[in-house]
Amino acid sequence: MLHSQLPWWIGGPALGLCVIAMRWLMNLRLGVMGAWSDVVTTIGARRLSFGPFGWMLFGLIAGAAAFALIAGGPDFHGYGWLTDTFTGTGGTVLIVAILFACGVLIGLGTKIAGGCTSGNGLSGNAMLSPASLVATMTFFATGIVVSVITEALIS
Amino acid sequence: MSTRIAAAIIGVVFGVVLSWSGMTSPDIIREGLLFKSPYLFEFFAAAMFTAVAGLAILRKRAPKALLTGERVQWETIKPERRHVVGSLLFGVGWGISGACPGPIATQLGQGIVWGVPTTVGLILGVILFGRMQARAAQGAASGTSSSAATVIPSPVAADATA
Numbered sequence: 001m002l003h004s005q006l007p008w009w010i011g012g013p014a015l016g017l018c019v020i021a022m023r024w025l026m027n028l029r030l031g032v033m034g035a036w037s038d039v040v041t042t043i044g045a046r047r048l049s050f051g052p053f054g055w056m057l058f059g060l061i062a063g064a065a066a067f068a069l070i071a072g073g074p075d076f077h078g079y080g081w082l083t084d085t086f087t088g089t090g091g092t093v094l095i096v097a098i099l100f101a102c103g104v105l106i107g108l109g110t111k112i113a114g115g116c117t118s119g120n121g122l123s124g125n126a127m128l129s130p131a132s133l134v135a136t137m138t139f140f141a142t143g144i145v146v147s148v149i150t151e152a153l154i155s
Numbered sequence: 156m157s158t159r160i161a162a163a164i165i166g167v168v169f170g171v172v173l174s175w176s177g178m179t180s181p182d183i184i185r186e187g188l189l190f191k192s193p194y195l196f197e198f199f200a201a202a203m204f205t206a207v208a209g210l211a212i213l214r215k216r217a218p219k220a221l222l223t224g225e226r227v228q229w230e231t232i233k234p235e236r237r238h239v240v241g242s243l244l245f246g247v248g249w250g251i252s253g254a255c256p257g258p259i260a261t262q263l264g265q266g267i268v269w270g271v272p273t274t275v276g277l278i279l280g281v282i283l284f285g286r287m288q289a290r291a292a293q294g295a296a297s298g299t300s301s302s303a304a305t306v307i308p309s310p311v312a313a314d315a316t317a
Binding site: 057110139 | 158159160161162163164165166167168169170171172173174175176177178179180181182183185188189190194197198199200201202203204205206207208209210213218220221222223225226227228229231232233234235237238239240241242243244245246247248249250251252253254255256257259260261262263264265266267269272273274275276277278279280281282283284285306307
């Protein structure tokens with residue numbers, strides 16, 4: 001059962017309910033980047049007193065680990081178009097460098113924009129915040145353009 | 156129940172859903188962004204409309220938060236340059252890696268080693284932002300404005316949860 005993709009009309013609303021729960025229980029805006037940020041800045045200050053966001057990140061990681069354990073492994077192998085395109089030892093080194101650079105862009109970009117796919121895309125839009133709508137349209141458009149360009153380059 | 160335990164439980168649900176829906180996989184994200192599969196957009200729209208409906212009810216009723224007792228309410232934010240600039244950078248990283256902060260966490264949880272370099276980069280990005288913010292605050296205090304000041308929110312103005 002875990003090997004078949006959850007229908008979008010179950011998975012989507014389940015994430016939406018997480019956003020509602022975070023707001024109704026503790027008046028917080030659910031955002032995974034905010035969760036990463038809490039963990040990084042708390043550890044950076046040499047403390048271990050994580051707030052709700054930090055604990056949400058630990059839950060997220062634990063939930064994924066539980067899924068992999070029950071499903072008998074991760075739900076995909078290789079790493080998409082990157083491992084299909086770049087092979088061998090040189091390819092692996094290149095992919096690690098690419099993913100590292102992407103990580104920096106994702107971390108820095110979402111911090112500057114005040115949210116990621118969940119913080120701006122789900123929660124911010126649900127809060128009817130105009131800034132989140134602008135951010136969401138920007139990252140979706142950019143993601144689409146970048147995917148189309150990279151797809152054209154490798155084919 | 157403490158807010159930390161509640162947030163951890165919400166995180167577990169979020170992590171299972173991101174894993175079970177395949178959102179952890181860069182292939183699923185890419186198929187969506189290339190319009191080869193409608194799943195990403197259907198999933199995102201279903202999540203958003205559920206949240207829109209739920210938050211609309213919460214906003215209208217403005218109940219006390221169940222765990223903290225404070226009034227459930229929020230401010231909306233006007234679009235600024237930083238929302239575009241930041242999301243452009245994020246979009247490039249998302250389009251190439253097929254990962255965003257949630258799926259990066261679930262990749263780690265599932266034991267997918269490719270998630271490690273992305274995580275290291277993400278952490279560095281957060282640290283870099285903190286430095287830029289400190290510098291922008293310093294510049295503002297000494298009266299010298301820099302171009303960075305227009306996209307780096309000051310610690311006070313930054314969205315509290317991002």
